[in-house]
Amino acid sequence: MATRREFGSWLSGPDVPTGETTDRDSLGLPASGPGSRAGLGRRVVALCVDWAAASAISYAFFDLDSWATLGIFAVMNLILVGTVGSTLGHALLRLQVRRLDVSVPHLVGLGRSAVRALLLCLVIPAVVWDTDGRGLHDKAAGTVIVRR
Numbered sequence: 001m002a003t004r005r006e007f008g009s010w011l012s013g014p015d016v017p018t019g020e021t022t023d024r025d026s027l028g029l030p031a032s033g034p035g036s037r038a039g040l041g042r043r044v045v046a047l048c049v050d051w052a053a054a055s056a057i058s059y060a061f062f063d064l065d066s067w068a069t070l071g072i073f074a075v076m077n078l079i080l081v082g083t084v085g086s087t088l089g090h091a092l093l094r095l096q097v098r099r100l101d102v103s104v105p106h107l108v109g110l111g112r113s114a115v116r117a118l119l120l121c122l123v124i125p126a127v128v129w130d131t132d133g134r135g136l137h138d139k140a141a142g143t144v145i146v147r148r
Helices: 004-011 038-064 066-083 089-091 110-119 136-141
Strands: 095-099 143-147
Touching: 038 066, 038 089, 038 095, 066 089, 066 110, 089 095, 095 110, 110 136, 136 143
Parallel strands: none
Antiparallel strands: 095 143
């Protein structure tokens, strides 16, 4: 015999969001605080800091050649993100690049870092975002930038 509760579950229709928020976002990261996704503003400022550092090195050694600047920027991203998980700009703004898979979230590795750095230097993948607010360079590498 069916109970009134069982009929009520399908008679009342589908669950509709009530505007309540959870403590996790769509990627399983905390909604706010340490470990949450970094906002666009902080990411852009970190990018500017990294580009300024690459430009300074390029100016000192390569007369500010644009290809040298781009190469320095790529190598900085490859090595720093791959080994310590953050570039100079990320570190100054208390951000970190993390892997999304749960096995080793803090170690990005040089392979994923190479994919991320190459796509970042192509610019377009970095300025096209998915519904989670991640650039396609992060999506391809399986990474996300979070607050530290």
